[in-house]
Amino acid sequence: MLQSDAIAGSAFYTRTALFIYDYSVLWFSNRFVWQCPTPHLLTFYNQHLTDRHLDIGVGTGYFLGHGMFPSSKPQITLIDLNRNSLSTAAKRIARYSPAMCLANILEPLPLALDQQFTSMGMGYLLHCLPRPMGEKFPQVLQHILPFLANDGVVFGATILGSPRPTGLAATFMRTYNQKRIFSNIDDSYEGLEEVLRNHFYTVSLSQIGHVGLFAGWHKRV
Numbered sequence: 001m002l003q004s005d006a007i008a009g010s011a012f013y014t015r016t017a018l019f020i021y022d023y024s025v026l027w028f029s030n031r032f033v034w035q036c037p038t039p040h041l042l043t044f045y046n047q048h049l050t051d052r053h054l055d056i057g058v059g060t061g062y063f064l065g066h067g068m069f070p071s072s073k074p075q076i077t078l079i080d081l082n083r084n085s086l087s088t089a090a091k092r093i094a095r096y097s098p099a100m101c102l103a104n105i106l107e108p109l110p111l112a113l114d115q116q117f118t119s120m121g122m123g124y125l126l127h128c129l130p131r132p133m134g135e136k137f138p139q140v141l142q143h144i145l146p147f148l149a150n151d152g153v154v155f156g157a158t159i160l161g162s163p164r165p166t167g168l169a170a171t172f173m174r175t176y177n178q179k180r181i182f183s184n185i186d187d188s189y190e191g192l193e194e195v196l197r198n199h200f201y202t203v204s205l206s207q208i209g210h211v212g213l214f215a216g217w218h219k220r221v
Contacts, residue, residue: 026038040208041157041211045067046067046068049068049070050119051073052075052117052119053074053076053119054121054147055079056125059088060085061091063123064076064096077099077115107143109144115147116148118148119152119153123156123157126187132187134195153217154200155213156215160184160188160210161187162187163188189205
């Protein structure tokens with residue numbers, strides 16, 4: 001997939017947007033629009049973080065900055081298509097000296113094949129990617145699974161557009177999809193589950209409000 005296909009969702013993260021992101025999205029929207037308060041997402045992150053972690057679509061680095069790693073010196077790599085997000089997240093977790101990779105997750109990643117991660121997080125990534133869940137999520141997995149250690153975990157959260165929300169959530173969903181910030185009108189819990197079960201030997205999936213929280217454990221045969 002061409003980089004231009006994913007640029008619209010990524011382009012939202014200007015320096016100004018990132019400056020207000022923690023308040024506008026993590027406090028206001030999560031609580032009052034998507035009905036999944038950020039503490040639930042942070043708890044989910046903390047349940048899956050390991051000391052060799054790859055974070056994809058990093059936002060402001062909030063969950064890594066507030067996360068509880070198993071040790072004080074985790075090895076963290078950040079991947080994003082947006083330089084502003086990479087810079088903001090890297091500064092937030094500067095104490096961990098993260099590696100940064102400017103890349104489109106819908107294309108092959110410029111990582112060394114001997115790099116193996118035991119956890120991979122993608123918070124609020126999938127709903128920003130173009131194309132249906134059954135196409136975009138498998139494409140993401142195609143590019144990241146070669147770097148996932150045996151018995152490693154891929155986890156994340158995504159805003160679901162199906163069934164159609166009502167009220168304030170419907171207004172936000174429609175606006176964000178029209179502006180191509182989101183591409184999730186038909187993203188459903190069932191579609192997310194199908195992709196997970198097709199790629200992982202153990203799957204965990206739940207929904208809080210309009211947000212699907214997922215995890216899959218990979219095991220090479």
